[in-house]
Amino acid sequence: MMRHPALRAFFRAPSGWLAAGSLGILAAIALLAPVFLSDAATQGSIMRSGEGPSADYLLGTDNLGRSILARLLVATGLSLVLALAATALAAVLGITLGILVAMAPGRIRTLGLRAIDVTLSFPGILLAIVITAFVGVGPIGAVVAIGIAYVPDFARLSSTLAMSVTSKDFVAAARVLGVPAHRRLLRYILPNIGDSMTVAVFTTTAGALISVSSLSFLGLGVQPPLFDWGRMLAEGIVNFYVTPLAALAPAVMIALAGMALGFFGEALARAMNPLLWSIGDDARASKATGSGEATAAPLKADWKEGSVLSLRDLRVTYPAPGGARMAVVDGVSLDIEAGEIVGVVGESGSGKSQTALAIAQLLASPAEVRSTRHRFLGDDLGRLASEDRRRLLGTRLAMVFQDPMGSLNPTIRIGDQIAEPLRLFGGADREEALKTAVERLREVGIPAPEDRLSAYPHQFSGGMQQRAMIAMGLTNRPALLIADEPTTALDVTIQAQVIDLMRDLNREHSTAILLITHNIGVVASVAQRLIVMYAGRIVEDGPIAAVLGQPHHPYTRLLLAATPELDSDRDTPLGAIEGRPPSPADRPRGCAFAARCPHAILRCHDEDPALRRLGDSRHAACHLAGAPTLSESRV
Ligand code: SF4
Secondary structure, eight states: OSSSHHHHHSSSSSHHHHHHHHHHHHHHHHHHHHHHHHHHOOOOOGGGGGGSSSSOOTTOTTSSSSSHHHHHHHHHHHHHHHHHHHHHHHHHHHHHHHHHHHHHHHHHHHHHHHHHHHTTSSSHHHHHHHHHHHHSSSSHHHHHHHHHHHHHHHHHHHHHHHHHHTSHHHHHHHHHHOOHHHHHHHHHIIHHHHHHHHHHHHHHHHHHHHHHHHHHHHHHHOOOTTOOOOHHHHHHHHHHTTOOOHHHHHHHHHHHHHHHHHHHHHHHHHTHHHHHHHHHHHHHHHHTTOOSSOOOHHHHHHSOOOOOEEEEEEEEEEEEETTOOOEEEEEEEEEEEEEOOOEEEETTTSHHHHHHHHHTOOOTOOOOOEEEEEEETTEEEETTTTHHHHHHHHEEEEOOOOOOHSOOOSSHHHHHHHHHHHHSSOOOOOOHHHHHHHHHHHTTTOOOOHHHHHHGGEEEEEEEHHHHHHHHTTTTTTTEEEESSSTSOHHHHHHHHHHHHHHHHHHHHOOOEEOOOOOOHHHHHOOSSSEEEEEEEEHHHHEHHHHHOOOOOOHHHHHHHHHHHHTTOTOOOOOOSSOOOOOGGOOSSOOOOOGGGOOOOGGGGGSSOOOOSTTTEEEOOTTTTTHHHHOOOOO
């Protein structure tokens, strides 16, 4: 019984067992064959050349009468060592280069990334052949050539990963605190990209094995009297019609070892991603107890048909200086119906993203989340067993984040990432799940989806990565899609495409969408309802046209005044909201917006306004909402 969840994840799929078993056997052969079979592999009788399989020679003999099987086994060590050495060289140079580029100042970084992209566009094996012209033929030349040819792959992956880490708040804070670059690299960046790079090393070794063998096959790698599988293949192909096994056997070994290394990389990726540990266990537990299908939980008797989410008095707190707790979300109540698109806007720190993460139950300690009701598709999430809760949210709720590259696993192929939830929760086999992945990629507008399945995230553009993220979220046909700033990192054209895509998905599958953004223009183009948040609370809520046409809350008015429109006069400066939102640790008495509000009266500084109903599904938290003085005002 495997106790550690990483080990369980490694061996969860047959590929894990297959990889561990095959690599174990290959390692034993590499160590033992040169000791026991060296003579049989190098000495033969010309009288017995070109023999077929027999009791003496299980795979027959080559044109010099040497045992093909013995040569095949003895060649294992050199073939693997050369592939590993080339990968190690590529990894050291590539990761160093990638991190240096990622940490370089803006212009140099851009130039570095362009240069890496250009070298990536050359086929690796062609690059290696050119390099052998400079470093010379032979095993060392082959290792150097293949090692250098793979440098751009490692450089691109490590620079992408390192840049995503350097943009994180904790690295920025370290920089501000004056932590030197080498220390930031060792303490902050390397530990956060180490697991992904380890996985990449193993998947690249499979490619390096084929490349080194190819160089030997072309006469540029291992030279006689040494021999690896590529050299054996070159020698065997000459007499293919007489002794086909002399060529076929090393070709099969190269393919099998390459597959074993690839499977090992995939299994390692599962083991090194803690998010995948418990999901697999959940799936097995559900199967064992027979609990539920991969589809929706049935609606409950006291649950209004058509409702997706019902949340009351959500409160999210964090520890504050002095031992107290500060509320970043304070008393949010929200209902979402099937097929509804609800936009949530507000400045940074208004509590939008914390509300979304709390709905998806993705907040962990030190956050503390409380609510008087948190029901999703009729189930009370507070009362569900943790396995059932994770299963329900894992299949019926999807999240799309601002940074698609940070949300996609850089070391797993796009197809496998989209197929994963179907295999874990839907019980589909790999072929079935990949077929569905193709459908989902087609639905989100990825061209030639069959060809894209085997691509890695870094081979996609930003817009395609976001589409892939949405495709992944849609795998199990979720009832609710939470999109947190899904277009912020994209250019304007791609933004419009992603918004169109969400609108289509909502129309075709009645998927409810909670769209969180700071961009009112984005919400206006797609949402039916608008929620405005300020200082952790909802301050206005209503049908989008009504709120945009006649906002009741002064904060909504100022937000709208600060939003450019197509017909805005470019010579007239946009309105700006003066001041800053209050700190959650120091929320003022009365209305939290009072210090910035142009309409504040004495009562505002004393009495906290409640969210009041103002007819026709409209609500606002302002003492003056609906009063003539505010209605007539332009801001
Ligand atoms: Fe402004 Fe007073 Fe309304 Fe708050 S309650 S938004 S301070 S008018």
